[in-house]
Amino acid sequence: MHIVTGPSTITRIEYWPVDIPITDPFVVATGARTIAENVFLRVTLANGAQGYGEAAPFPEVGGETRESCLRSLHRLSKVVLGRTAASYKEVGHLLSEQALTYPAARCGLETAVIDAYCRASNIPMWQLWGGADVRARETDITIPITDLDKTVALARGWYVRGFRLFKMKVGKDVESDIRRLEAVHRALPGISFIGDGNQGFSRQDCLTFAQGVKRFGGMMALLEQPVVRDDLDSMAAIRRETGIPVAADESVRSLADAQEVVAQDAADYINIKIMKTGVIEAVEIANFTKASGLKLMIGGMLETRIAMGCSFSLVLGLSGFEVLDLDTPLLLAGDPVTGGYRYEGSRLQPWAGSGLDMTAASSPNVTTIE
DSSP: OOOOOSTTBEEEEEEEEEEEEEEEEEEETTEEEEEEEEEEEEEEETTSOEEEEEEOOOHHHHSOOHHHHHHHHHHHHHHHTTSBGGGHHHHHHHHHHHOTTOHHHHHHHHHHHHHHHHHHHTOBHHHHTTOOOOSOEEOOEEEOSOOHHHHHHHHHHHHHTTOOEEEEEOOSOHHHHHHHHHHHHHHSTTOEEEEEOTTOOOHHHHHHHHHHHHHTTOOEEEEESOSOTTOHHHHHHHHHHHOOOEEESTTOSSHHHHHHHHHTTOOSEEEEOHHHHOHHHHHHHHHHHHHTTOEEEEOOSSOOHHHHHHHHHHHHHHOOEEEEOOOHHHHBSOOOEEESOEEETTEEEOOOSSBTOEEEOOOTTOEEEO
8 A cells, every 4th residue: 555644644542451341241142241441542633533443352253352353453553554544445455454353443443544534525434435325224232141020010111212123132042032022022012123133043043932932923134143153054944944034234244245145145134244344344344235236234243322323323324224223332331432423212213423523531441652
């Protein structure tokens, strides 16, 4: 990459750890979390523009921990320093080459560079991607694996706030999963479900689960990543045998993965997550998915509104996203970010300011590379 010194040259990179408690333990088939252990970043350009990013590693999904993220960021910051934010695409590709197995770290740095560039250009981040679909959008809400009474209580609380699409974490105990969904279905009229197995089901367990939900009359909008990421045969079989759309999540960590899912006819939806791929590759996967005739879903890890705002910018900018799973800031006990998009019940409201239009206070524990 040719390095040019100018107003959009990256002159300083800061990053610091952030702990955000989760209101209710976030239990999925592959693990549990009670605190989001994330990293915030701030990139400063020669013209004074600043951009924010976030790394939200989820070890059970991507293999990254916060410690490995911090180590990776120390190295990657030195690679990016002195480059121009206007070349954000090249920066994204360079980071992929340098740290393929650290997507959350890459994502945080990419987001901050893109945010700084958009602020310097005085455009909202969604405009950078085209601004093709700028409107308020509905998100689902996630219900973790927990006991029957707690499941219904959580669902009822979100229902009162306007949520109607419940993403149920499943995949640990198929009979218990069916009972939990049935209890929510009986308690709350007019709802539908996403069953998110997080790779926890066998093929047969997933078929049993789908039959059980059908038996009590539950509306299953999607089955998300029911089986292990490499078992595309079972994904394809589950689609055929249940008639329920299947979304590939953990199965797609790269554009090559998305191409394989399409080649094997293994999914109806691809779930875009910037923490799995970085931002630029997420855009490439989204464009490929649409061109291939599959549908788009977008989600996240345990993220604040910084990373989720970047994902929402893709929804507003690229268009074509049918299912939004952009709820994790609502699952956190606090919001350490000011400005940007906002939630009104189950709806995300777009923002008009430049970049992500957000700020976050740094901590005394900040690392500065300049």
